[in-house]
Amino acid sequence: MSELEIPEITIPVGPQHPALHEPENFTFKVDGEYVVDVEARIGYNHRGIEKAAESRSYIQNLYLFERVCGICSHAHTTAFTLNIEELLDTPKPPRAQYISMIVAELERIHSHTLWAGVAGHEIGFHSFFMYLWRDREVVMDLLEAVSGNRVHYAVNTIGGVRRDITPEVEKKLRKGMDILEERLKTYRTLALEEPTLIKRCEGVGVLKPEDARRLCAVGPTLRASGIKHDVRANDPYLAYDEIDWEVVSYDLCDVLSRILVRIDEALQSVYIIRQALDKLPDGPYKVRVPRNVPEGESVMRVEAQRGELIHYVRSNGTDRPDRYKIRSPTLGNIPAVCHILKGGYIADIPIVLASIDPCFSCTDRMAFVDVNTGKKWVWTGEQLRRYARKWRG
Amino acid sequence: MAGLVGSAYTVAVYGLALIVVVGILSLFFEWFDRKAFARLQNRYGPLHTGPSGLLQPLADFIKLLSKEDITPEAADKLLFALSPVVICTIPLLTLFFIPVFSKEAIVFFEGDLIFALFLATLLYLFVFIAAWSSTNPFSIVGGVRAALQLMSYEIPLALALIVPAMFAKSLSITTIAKWFETSFQPYALVPLALAFFIAVVCAQAELERVPFDIPEAESEIVAGWQTEFSGRKLALLRLASDIELVLMAALIATLFFGGAAGPWLPPFAWFLIKTTIVVFVFANIRALFARFRIDQLLRGAWGILLPLSMLNVFVAYVLMQMM
Amino acid sequence: MGFREEYEQIVEGLKQAIGAENVVDYKIPRERRIFVTVKKEAVVQAVKYLAEEQDFWHCSTITGLEAKDCFEVIYHLARDHAISLSLRVCLDKEKPEVPTITDIIPGATLYEREVHDLVGIKFIGHPNLKRLILPDNWPDHIHPLRKEWTIERIREELRKAEVIP
Numbered sequence: 001m002s003e004l005e006i007p008e009i010t011i012p013v014g015p016q017h018p019a020l021h022e023p024e025n026f027t028f029k030v031d032g033e034y035v036v037d038v039e040a041r042i043g044y045n046h047r048g049i050e051k052a053a054e055s056r057s058y059i060q061n062l063y064l065f066e067r068v069c070g071i072c073s074h075a076h077t078t079a080f081t082l083n084i085e086e087l088l089d090t091p092k093p094p095r096a097q098y099i100s101m102i103v104a105e106l107e108r109i110h111s112h113t114l115w116a117g118v119a120g121h122e123i124g125f126h127s128f129f130m131y132l133w134r135d136r137e138v139v140m141d142l143l144e145a146v147s148g149n150r151v152h153y154a155v156n157t158i159g160g161v162r163r164d165i166t167p168e169v170e171k172k173l174r175k176g177m178d179i180l181e182e183r184l185k186t187y188r189t190l191a192l193e194e195p196t197l198i199k200r201c202e203g204v205g206v207l208k209p210e211d212a213r214r215l216c217a218v219g220p221t222l223r224a225s226g227i228k229h230d231v232r233a234n235d236p237y238l239a240y241d242e243i244d245w246e247v248v249s250y251d252l253c254d255v256l257s258r259i260l261v262r263i264d265e266a267l268q269s270v271y272i273i274r275q276a277l278d279k280l281p282d283g284p285y286k287v288r289v290p291r292n293v294p295e296g297e298s299v300m301r302v303e304a305q306r307g308e309l310i311h312y313v314r315s316n317g318t319d320r321p322d323r324y325k326i327r328s329p330t331l332g333n334i335p336a337v338c339h340i341l342k343g344g345y346i347a348d349i350p351i352v353l354a355s356i357d358p359c360f361s362c363t364d365r366m367a368f369v370d371v372n373t374g375k376k377w378v379w380t381g382e383q384l385r386r387y388a389r390k391w392r393g
Numbered sequence: 394m395a396g397l398v399g400s401a402y403t404v405a406v407y408g409l410a411l412i413v414v415v416g417i418l419s420l421f422f423e424w425f426d427r428k429a430f431a432r433l434q435n436r437y438g439p440l441h442t443g444p445s446g447l448l449q450p451l452a453d454f455i456k457l458l459s460k461e462d463i464t465p466e467a468a469d470k471l472l473f474a475l476s477p478v479v480i481c482t483i484p485l486l487t488l489f490f491i492p493v494f495s496k497e498a499i500v501f502f503e504g505d506l507i508f509a510l511f512l513a514t515l516l517y518l519f520v521f522i523a524a525w526s527s528t529n530p531f532s533i534v535g536g537v538r539a540a541l542q543l544m545s546y547e548i549p550l551a552l553a554l555i556v557p558a559m560f561a562k563s564l565s566i567t568t569i570a571k572w573f574e575t576s577f578q579p580y581a582l583v584p585l586a587l588a589f590f591i592a593v594v595c596a597q598a599e600l601e602r603v604p605f606d607i608p609e610a611e612s613e614i615v616a617g618w619q620t621e622f623s624g625r626k627l628a629l630l631r632l633a634s635d636i637e638l639v640l641m642a643a644l645i646a647t648l649f650f651g652g653a654a655g656p657w658l659p660p661f662a663w664f665l666i667k668t669t670i671v672v673f674v675f676a677n678i679r680a681l682f683a684r685f686r687i688d689q690l691l692r693g694a695w696g697i698l699l700p701l702s703m704l705n706v707f708v709a710y711v712l713m714q715m716m
Numbered sequence: 717m718g719f720r721e722e723y724e725q726i727v728e729g730l731k732q733a734i735g736a737e738n739v740v741d742y743k744i745p746r747e748r749r750i751f752v753t754v755k756k757e758a759v760v761q762a763v764k765y766l767a768e769e770q771d772f773w774h775c776s777t778i779t780g781l782e783a784k785d786c787f788e789v790i791y792h793l794a795r796d797h798a799i800s801l802s803l804r805v806c807l808d809k810e811k812p813e814v815p816t817i818t819d820i821i822p823g824a825t826l827y828e829r830e831v832h833d834l835v836g837i838k839f840i841g842h843p844n845l846k847r848l849i850l851p852d853n854w855p856d857h858i859h860p861l862r863k864e865w866t867i868e869r870i871r872e873e874l875r876k877a878e879v880i881p
Contacts, residue, residue, distance in 0.1 A: 134435055215823040345688065
């Protein structure tokens, strides 16, 4: 295309863009339909959670971290409570570990079906999107039955979980798992057989295994490049080492492989939930813990739906952390996605960007403004206009 | 101009009636398309405005009319204001050559099929001008894509529409429609079926619908060439795409199923039934596929559809010589 | 316990590679967790040894924090997503600078930018040490995650710089 001497056009994607469901900015230099260069600028979603955590007690922080992200809320609290429990040296009771794991896997199914639907939307396959989201309702209803909530489940607490799984809920869960297994298998066949979907995803956004290693990719993005690493298997937490399941990986390294990894992982989650329900131990689901946490530090890694999530805590003997650090999976995948976007087509930008399942809410958790005093930022229309005029010059 | 029906007075009356009917039809087909698409996806679709949401497209249209109309600073004001009007008028004009109320179109002459195709091409020129005049990167990329798409799909479409014309030995849409009623031969079925398939695929591309909605691929380039249009201009563009839908459906229904021709029922009823069926076929295609990429589209058009349509014309010619 | 000996061997190897005097201390709190403190001079060598000889190719993240008498930078490295090794280095409060590790682990680019942005630690040799998270009009001297910057003080300073009304 470059022989035609079309001048290089810079296309801003974001902060507001229909391909991104959260505000982020990627600046693309394009030559015709090809992407020449890409630069990411994150930070439109900062709520200062890391700073805010330092001035809150551990129990308050539990609710704060639930709200780091709307999709992987359970993963964040799992990492947080396990971290604090490690410092306190009081692990969750066995029943609580299983319940937490069941919710984590339900969340994974919900997130992966949501993602696959969005991927369908990105490539203009609206029917795929609609059907997947219809079936996602099944798992949303199950989450509501287990936790009472559809988004922020608030299941984890320091020293266990907050709600038990009753026999009625268990029955519902088993029934839901049967439906989901059948539907997920259908979508797997669809992804392997639908010609336009394969045409848009096969060989697109290739991330070679050595690049995935070099750029420290995580989660399904890494596993879709043929590297079989999953924190649940390699660094087991909760009760994952007592369950018989498989780490899914595909070595096509492209978007199709990322779709297949996610659908297969959702299927594995179905198997994990079934086994966990079979093995659900009796006993208490919660123990009392002291308010103050002894001095120390701890690193906890959890396999969130989007990949490895790492929490680091430094405590100082009081009821508040001295420093709390969160690294969400999306941040880990941004260098990789920038690498694979270069040299591709404009038309592939949305699906490639979406293929790492970006969640910028998680990524941007640490700016400066206290969440409680957010009203300082609410501007009247007049103020906003004045700011806009000043900004435009 | 040869073959005008009656006096200038009748043409004016019929013309006015046609414009009103096409306006209603285009809104009806938008509703039908949306509803069919939604039902195929296990959704309800429009539901609340009017019976079964029948009035939803009209409500959308009125809502858009009342919205703020913004012209970008850098835009070419004249072209920017003019292009929606032209884009809306051209398909309406083309519908004058298609028999709707009676078995004869309001205006027909030998060669009006070629003229209709010419108008369709002109439409895309104005799409490109609309994109260019709005000076938005999304619009320009969308406009370039629209132009590329048009270049590659115009030829197979023309070759597909030529096949019924060859059998009817006429380049007038009215005469071709009459041929279906009077002297249709069964041997024409095979080339006609293939031509119908090609025409439907090309029509999807012309209408910028999935799997060929590349010029306005929402998740890639926002609204493509329409990005900067708002308010009344956007309302006109939306109406234009509905009229285009009527035009394409009517053209295909007329050239491959005889359009208004048919026994027992009045011509307009036949026209309506056949066109609705074609729209239903369109809605099915929209629900079944993902969007192609522009390079895949070009490869498909030049590598598959063009040779196929040329072969089809050749087969039709041989058949005509043999029979 | 088998894992303890194994992890001690990793630390021994590190001591041999960068010199025993450069490894300040280490602890192994439980299986799959190692904390090592090294001197600032040897951090690049240490990361190089761990990434290339010991297969700790994955950098999970980099934490920057302000302790009582120094700034700490903690590199969370991982082997096979299993063993998590936290390599800690203490930096002078007056001059918080540390050489970059991006030439050894390119995946750490954004993490270094994040720490630079929020804690104000300079990574010498980083190819693109620009703003990543804070807004472009943010005053350069405010490092929000340092202890001296309370929320009230940040707000006051921002008002002074006319970033917020």
